[in-house]
Amino acid sequence: MRIGELAERAGTSTRSLRYYETQGLVRPRRSANGYRVYDEAELRVVHEIRALLAVGFGLDDIRPFVACLRAGHASGDVCPDSVAVLRRKLAEVDAYLDRLGSVRRQLHDQLTQAIAYREETCFRKRGLPR
């Protein structure tokens, strides 16, 4: 299949597919006229790329998964390098969750205090009892 069909079947753009190629993630053959030609296995690869991108991986992190698929494994996750990336990413996510949690607390506190101050000021303005 050619690039347009692959793009449509994979739910992405031709631009993305060419970009993945420059990054060494997809390797089409070329037909006589210079057109890119992909086989079915590449569709699988592109799906893997898209799924991992959606999770927040960068293309660099995705490379091992593609290699794993290309090595013939049913899942891109099972190779040692992929597992290593999964571990690292999980740790990153955990760290980020922690940070976001404390940010959330801080925002909540700021908001609470700001509102409290506004209400207090409102009471004073109206001369209401505390």
Place this chain on the structure above:
Amino acid sequence: MRIGELAERAGTSTRSLRYYETQGLVRPRRSANGYRVYDEAELRVVHEIRALLAVGFGLDDIRPFVACLRAGHASGDVCPDSVAVLRRKLAEVDAYLDRLGSVRRQLHDQLTQAIAYREETCFRKRGLPR
């Protein structure tokens, strides 16, 4: 004070201060020779900017807080626009926490299954019982 001193006292760079100025967040006077001159109140403003940046706000979001400080309030949080931004950011953080939580779960599952598969394969290779 001039830009170098303010940068040092605020724990940032002169480049950042000039950038904040282009974004309309800081407004120094100019001395006769064209140098930027800041008063003490601006130090306060820059601290506010830095604190909110550290929490993950963009400069656009920070503008209301600076305006609030400049309006004479002790805290940049108490003005209606600031409160609105705080609410919106809190909601954004909550949404992001949800997303990140599901991402975490997915990664954890992928990792678990990948490891399980590897161990299973390992058993088969060694001819060990299941």
Place this chain on the structure above:
DNA sequence: CGTTGCCCTGACGCCGACGACAAGGTTTAG
């Protein structure tokens, strides 16, 4: 007088995954 240490205004680089265009070649259908 020169050196040092401030300050000034541009303006390009960065990062990452593309979108959007330009300017052309190919193939197919009518």
Place this chain on the structure above:
DNA sequence: CTAAACCTTGTCGTCGGCGTCAGGGCAACG
């Protein structure tokens, strides 16, 4: 024959908060 619908490579733009020159001015000290 021509128009439509593909395809090619190449290049610039995007977003944000700066870092980092480049090229030049001002002030103070010895």
